[in-house]
Amino acid sequence: MAKIVVEVMLKPEILDPQGKAVAAALPRLGFTFATSVRQGKRFEIEVVGDPTTEQLAEVSRAAETLLANPVIETFVVKVEK
């Protein structure tokens, strides 16, 4: 069944200390590919049946109200099978 996914990221200009800590830990383990790491949040939301356009719009409103803080974060809403 399809689910609605909301991904929340700190805005690029907001410092992400957790991402920086991860970026610093990777090379210590021999992973040298990363020039930068940013850490975010992912919400998986299930609804009855396949999500409708109305439900997606409602999820967007919920994301703006609660799931993300628009002062410091951006979000995307998508549907995943």
Next chain:
Amino acid sequence: MKVGVVTFPGSLDDRDAARAVRAGGSEAIALWHDDADLHGVDAVILPGGFSYGDYLRCGAISRFAPVMGSIIEKANGGMPVLGICNGFQILCESHLLPGALTQNQGLHFLCTPQKIKVENISTPWTSNFTEGLEIVIPLKNGEGSFQCDDETLAMLEGESRVIARYVGVNPNGSRNLIAGISNARGNVVGLMPHPEHAIDPLTGPSADGLPFFTSILNAMVGK
């Protein structure tokens, strides 16, 4: 004068805040997160702690507690509100104050006596200070880094709404060393360090925090 102190699930500093209110000469009224009735209080303190476990973002869920609806309405009408630490985070999430509190730059939870400078004494919570006074009160938080966009920062500075600033090394990465701000009207103040833990040298690093609580009594009596 009655000062309400809200207890959310996970509040830690509500009892110290109530004690500080009494030490400042006012009556402390316990308010409950799930009760929209403010019981006739003249001012409200949102105390520190980890309301709702800091889940999602600090203050994000508390902001929608029934008591907050009443507080937001009254605050917009001019009622004095002081948010300390988690209370500051709740005020930002409520959009009563601009900006947001994010994770400390150094990632660590901090718990230390912190020197701050009181820069605006025109609010009902700071009127008993002298402008520019440096005080030492506890700072204890994991998400205390004040962040906002450049435009908001310029507005806060231009309107003298930075009420307190860290002195010395920036403890958490806050923009412009901001430790506390007010809304445009001045009645709503958010402060990251904890004046309620510094009202008596026996139990705190100083008694430097007490004027926050005597100020509010003066502000309300003077009306």
